[in-house]
Amino acid sequence: MxxxxxxxxxxxxxxxxxxxxxxxxxxxxxxxxxxxxxxxxxxxxxxxxxxxxxxxxxxxxxxxxxxxxxxxxxxxxxxxxxxxxxxxxxxxxxxxxxxxxxxxxxxxxxxTAKRTAAITALSAKHLARKDLESIGIVGCGVQARSHLEALSVIFKGIKKVRAYDIVKEKLFLYADYVRSNFNYDVIESTDPKEAICGSDIIITATPILSKPKPIAKFEWVKKGSLVCPIEFDSYWDSNTFSKPDRLFTDDVMQLKYYKKIGRFKAIKRIHGELSEIIMGVKKGRINEAHRITVVNLGLAxxxxxxxxxxxxxxxxxxxxxxxxx
Ligand SMILES: NC(=O)c1ccc[n+]([C@@H]2O[C@H](COP(=O)([O-])OP(=O)(O)OC[C@H]3O[C@@H](n4cnc5c(N)ncnc54)[C@H](O)[C@@H]3O)[C@@H](O)[C@H]2O)c1
Missing domain, CATH: 3.30.1780.10 (ornithine cyclodeaminase, domain 1)
Structure with missing residues (x-):
């Protein structure tokens, strides 16, 4: 047309x-x-x-x-x-x-808001546990809203959202948004650890920083959870990228490009790309206890x-x- x-x-x-x-x-x-x-x-x-x-x-x-x-x-x-x-x-x-x-x-x-959330939701369909009940959100802005919308399309058993934002007002506004649009319990977390610990999937949607300041620790992530840092490598410690049982991305070539220019230094192995999982060529989650990281950088x-x-x-x-x- x-x-x-x-x-x-x-x-x-x-x-x-x-x-x-x-x-x-x-x-x-x-x-x-x-x-x-x-x-x-x-x-x-x-x-x-x-x-x-x-x-x-x-x-x-x-x-x-x-x-x-x-x-x-x-x-x-x-x-x-x-x-x-x-x-x-x-x-x-x-x-x-x-x-x-x-x-x-x-x-x-x-x-940008909708398609980023859609890719996370598709990743979660293959990489999160099927019985996913709780979502951890750090950074309660635009992406935090669209991510809840997309995850709610894929997962019908969501019960709880643990949210954290460095700006209290944004956290409270987000909690109101969740309560008025979804039938989920919301916990207004007082620190990021509270939002991350115990959540089946964790979305970190804080700003991308030129010099990463890792705050979240991979040791806070419980067994069986999926970590989705959409802020590149700005918020999580190096273990998040070096120690997950499996690590996937939306684009291997793009991830390697970012590694070459100095980001994601801790990544040792990329287990595959989302497209390979969707085509059934690679398996996503193979063990219910695995902690998986998915690095989605955004696809033009x-x-x-x-x-x-x-x-x-x-x-x-x-x-x-x-x-x-
Ligand atoms: N990977 C991708 O494809 C992709 C696509 C779009 C956006 N993004 C990224 O997603 C992130 C979020 O984007 P957005 O549009 O939702 O931004 P936004 O400004 O709407 O939301 C960001 C939120 O993070 C909060 N925040 C800032 N620093 C924090 C900290 N240290 N701890 C906790 N909360 C903190 C802010 O108060 C704000 O509420 C950005 O980094 C953006 O670049 C990634």
Whole structure:
């Protein structure tokens, strides 16, 4: 569906497109199959760092089977929340693969929140225990909300959320959000250890720091749990990456790239990629007592695939503003 101009979709338009979490998870699963067969183009994301503890990443991807191409240009600025601005912001450009012309420019923050949570939920489907009941959340911002939404789609037995945020007000707001949207008990933890100990899955969604300041200790993680650090290696100690029974990622090549530039130094062995587990080529969880770490760094593929679905829906609903070439 191509138009004679660039369709601009604001954050509200993106949200109003009505793409559901179930649709996003299912699209992520499909796209990961394409990734497994290497029927995609997605170079490791380059980034610039205009301020300390700030990044702007370029994330291009082309998916031949769907014939879609695009790039996400996404920033994370640690100081933004103090200025009343979002930590994560960005835009995504979709291109017509035939001509290269941009067909849409859209806000990328909603997509980033939803697709990151969808990948975690899919990882958890294969790597967490099936009887998962409790979720530990550290960093109660945007991702903490979308992660609960995505996990609730996959796991029907969730009973408890243990949450912690360094900013008390954010913790309380998050607890209210959980109570009003889910039928789960919420524990407002007074320290990160309380949120992590005893949880079946732990999501750490604190800022990505240029110099990691490990706070969480792998020894706090109980047997059988899944650790999901979405803040790269900013929050967890080195044992989290060197001592899990198994360690997986959404993209081996990207993880190796980050190791080369000095991150994730403690990782000794990568047991496989999520796409290999989905295809049944590698086993995810093989022992109920294993402690597993999954390092998902974010896939441009998924951004572009989700954006393309949003674009299709937005055109049908007549959303956005058509900008002239
Ligand atoms: N891996 C991926 O694919 C991916 C994708 C998107 C975002 N991210 C990362 O996820 C993280 C969260 O993003 P977000 O949009 O939810 O940000 P956000 O600003 O909405 O939330 C971050 C929360 O962490 C809290 N926090 C900060 N330092 C803390 C600490 N030391 N202990 C406990 N809480 C602390 C903040 O108060 C805030 O509530 C960021 O690091 C972001 O870069 C990763």
């Amino acid at each position: 191509k138009q004679s101009g660039i369709l601009y979709l604001s954050a509200k338009d993106v949200e109003n497109s009505g793409l559901s979490m179930i649709e996003i998870i299912s699209s992520v699963e499909d796209i990961l199959k394409e990734k497994y067969f290497k029927r995609i183009e997605m170079p490791p994301k380059p980034g610039i760092h205009p301020r300390s503890d700030a990044f702007i990443h370029a994330m291009p991807a082309f998916i031949p089977r769907m014939d879609i191409a695009g790039i996400k240009w996404i920033a994370g600025y640690l100081q933004n929340p103090e200025k009343g601005l979002p930590y994560i912001s960005g835009i995504l450009v979709l291109n017509d693969p035939e001509t290269g012309l941009p067909i849409s420019v859209m806000d990328a923050s909603w997509i 593929l998924v951004d572009v695939a989700v954006a393309s679905q949003i674009y299709e829906k937005a055109v049908k609903k007549n959303l956005g503003v058509l900008l002239p070439y």
